[in-house]
Amino acid sequence: MNSEQDSKIELMWGNEILDDGFSILPNMLIRYARKLGLTYGEIHLINVISTYKHDNRDPYPSQEAIAEHMDITTRQVRKMIESIEEKGLVMVGQRTAEGKFKSNVYNFQPLIEKCLELQKKNRKDNEENEEIRWKKKENTVGTKPSYGQKVPSEPFGSEPSERFGSLPSEQKVPTKITKEKNNIKDKEEEVEGKENPNxxxxxxxxxxxxxxxxxxxxxxxxxxxxxxxxxxxxxxxxxxxxxxxxxxxxxxxxxxxxxxxxxxxxxxxxxxxxxxxxxxxxxxxxxxxNYKSKPQQRKEKLPRWMTDPKQASSDNQTNSEELQRQKEKYEENLRLLKERKEQRKLSSGT
CATH class of the missing domain: 1.10.10.630 (DnaD domain-like)
Structure with missing residues (x-):
C-alpha cells in the first residue's frame, strides 16, 4: 500500500485508532454476506478472523482469542465455524508443531468464489433486463414560417385532442381518494416485499x-x-x-x-x-x-332438609346412633384406664 492510500485511510479514521492495525474487507463480502446465508454472528466472526490476515498466508487465530474478541464462549465459536463450514464457505485446517495441535487455520477461498459467482449472476440478470429509452426531441429552435404560412395560435394545436392525442373513452382522472388508496397499497406491497426485516x-x-x-x-x-x-x-x-x-x-x-x-x-x-x-x-x-355463549345464572344451593325431608330425618337418626356408639366406646376406654391406674398403685404399695 502506497503513501497516498495510507493518507486517505488516516483522513477517514484518524491516526490514533489505526495504531493497532486495520483490516481490508472486499465490498462483495459485505454486500452479499446475507444472500450467502451467513448470520450476523457469523459475519462478525469472519471479520474478527480477517484481522489476523496480514499477507497471502491463511489466518490461524485460536478459538479462545476469537471468543474473547466477540465476547462469547468458545462453544459458540465452534458452533459458528461448523455452520460456515457446512455452508461451504470456509476450509478449516489444523496447525501443528512437533506433532502437537496448536490452532485451526481458516481459508476463505470458497467464500470468495461464491461472492464472484453471485456478482456475475447479478450482472448477467441486469444486462438481460436492461433497456435504454432515448427521449425524442423535435428541433424547433430557429425555424421560421415561410411567407404566407399561417402561424397556429396554440403551439401544439388548438384542440386538446390534437395536443395530447385521443384519450381513451374509459380513462378517468384520478381523484384525491384514489391517490390515497394507491399510496396505501404501494406501502403495503413495499412492506410485504421485505423478506428479512432488520x-x-x-x-x-x-x-x-x-x-x-x-x-x-x-x-x-x-x-x-x-x-x-x-x-x-x-x-x-x-x-x-x-x-x-x-x-x-x-x-x-x-x-x-x-x-x-x-x-x-x-x-x-x-x-x-x-x-x-x-x-x-x-x-x-x-x-x-365468547359472545355466542349464554350469560351464566347464579344458582343458590339449598340444604338437604329443604329438598328432601325424609332423607334429612334418616340422616339425623344415623348420626345419633353413631354418636351413641362413640360415647359407649369412650366410657369403656375410660374405665380401663382407671383400672390400670389402681393396679399400678397397689403394685407400688406392696
Missing part, C-alpha cells in the same frame, strides 16, 4: 431504547440459534407483540421468544396459528369471552 433497526425505530453491546449480543443469540426457520422475522414479531401489549421492553420480547422455542413455534405462520389456538382455548375456558 431487528436492530426495528428496535431503535419503535421506541425500545438505545442499542448497547449487551442487547446486540442478546439479539444476535436469537438470530444465530436454530430454534426458528425465520429468526429475523420472529424477533421482529416478538417485538411487535410487545408493542401491542404496551410493553416496549426487550425482556418481555425475549420471554415471548423463549415461550415459542419451548413450544416449537418455528415461523410467523406458526405464531399466527398459535395465537389463534390460544384465543380459542381462552374463550372455551371462560365463556364470558
Amino acid at each position: 431487528p436492530f433497526q426495528f428496535y431503535e425505530q419503535n421506541g425500545f431504547g438505545m442499542l448497547g453491546s449487551y442487547l446486540v449480543e442478546k439479539i444476535n443469540y436469537w438470530l444465530d440459534c436454530d430454534f426458528f426457520d425465520e429468526p429475523e422475522a420472529m424477533v421482529v414479531e416478538a417485538m411487535k407483540i410487545s408493542i401491542e401489549n404496551n410493553v416496549k421492553s426487550w425482556k418481555y420480547a425475549e420471554t415471548i421468544l423463549n415461550d415459542w422455542s419451548s413450544k416449537r413455534v418455528r415461523n410467523v405462520n406458526d405464531v399466527k396459528a398459535f395465537i389463534a389456538r390460544h384465543k380459542e382455548h381462552k374463550s372455551r375456558k371462560n365463556p364470558a369471552y
Whole structure:
C-alpha cells in the first residue's frame, strides 16, 4: 500500500485508532454476506478472523482469542465455524508443531468464489433486463414560417385532442381518494416485499431504547440459534407483540421468544396459528369471552332438609346412633384406664 492510500485511510479514521492495525474487507463480502446465508454472528466472526490476515498466508487465530474478541464462549465459536463450514464457505485446517495441535487455520477461498459467482449472476440478470429509452426531441429552435404560412395560435394545436392525442373513452382522472388508496397499497406491497426485516433497526425505530453491546449480543443469540426457520422475522414479531401489549421492553420480547422455542413455534405462520389456538382455548375456558355463549345464572344451593325431608330425618337418626356408639366406646376406654391406674398403685404399695 502506497503513501497516498495510507493518507486517505488516516483522513477517514484518524491516526490514533489505526495504531493497532486495520483490516481490508472486499465490498462483495459485505454486500452479499446475507444472500450467502451467513448470520450476523457469523459475519462478525469472519471479520474478527480477517484481522489476523496480514499477507497471502491463511489466518490461524485460536478459538479462545476469537471468543474473547466477540465476547462469547468458545462453544459458540465452534458452533459458528461448523455452520460456515457446512455452508461451504470456509476450509478449516489444523496447525501443528512437533506433532502437537496448536490452532485451526481458516481459508476463505470458497467464500470468495461464491461472492464472484453471485456478482456475475447479478450482472448477467441486469444486462438481460436492461433497456435504454432515448427521449425524442423535435428541433424547433430557429425555424421560421415561410411567407404566407399561417402561424397556429396554440403551439401544439388548438384542440386538446390534437395536443395530447385521443384519450381513451374509459380513462378517468384520478381523484384525491384514489391517490390515497394507491399510496396505501404501494406501502403495503413495499412492506410485504421485505423478506428479512432488520431487528436492530426495528428496535431503535419503535421506541425500545438505545442499542448497547449487551442487547446486540442478546439479539444476535436469537438470530444465530436454530430454534426458528425465520429468526429475523420472529424477533421482529416478538417485538411487535410487545408493542401491542404496551410493553416496549426487550425482556418481555425475549420471554415471548423463549415461550415459542419451548413450544416449537418455528415461523410467523406458526405464531399466527398459535395465537389463534390460544384465543380459542381462552374463550372455551371462560365463556364470558365468547359472545355466542349464554350469560351464566347464579344458582343458590339449598340444604338437604329443604329438598328432601325424609332423607334429612334418616340422616339425623344415623348420626345419633353413631354418636351413641362413640360415647359407649369412650366410657369403656375410660374405665380401663382407671383400672390400670389402681393396679399400678397397689403394685407400688406392696
